[in-house]
Amino acid sequence: MNLIDFIIGALLANAMPHLIFGLTKTHFLGMFGYSPKGNIMYAVLQFVLCIILYCYTYGYEGLLENGYLVGGITVLVLYFVFGKLVIQFYGKQEKNV
Template identity: 30%
Template sequence: MASLLEFVSGFLIMNSMAHLIIGLTGARFLSLFGYSATANIAYSIGCMVAGLAILFVRQDPSAVVSNGLVLGCVSLWVIFLLTGRFFFAIFANDR
């Protein structure tokens, strides 16, 4: 059962990255909250919170915080959240 919950947690965390990128680029993609960019960003935040909540409930919080894979995923997600629109605006015209 623990492996299944860890799988679901990882799935939610990585799914949040895809919806964050789609939301930041303004592409239309179906999420739980609709097709808009804002809906995808909100869904991304929800997936990230749910995935981390599962990890923190199932494991010792210090083990989660010291897990390099989790820290890498969350760090990249935060970097994309903070800088994604900026970099998309710079590189979007190079197509």
């Protein structure tokens, strides 16, 4: 492992909580301030930088051969696609006491 691998992993791992905080409208400090939209944009920026750095370092073919990174990217993409829908669904659930 070298420094660029660490940076790629850190960008991908840090994108997830910022995306979740943005989707749940939780105020959390990111590069673009405390706003939920700022956190979502910060997550997108980190995700794009992660992919660019990886493809620049190892090429697109290398991306498909790295199962750990593909798994992390899959989880993050699923959060991007379905996160808001899941939060809306579970947010409307009535609590039975």
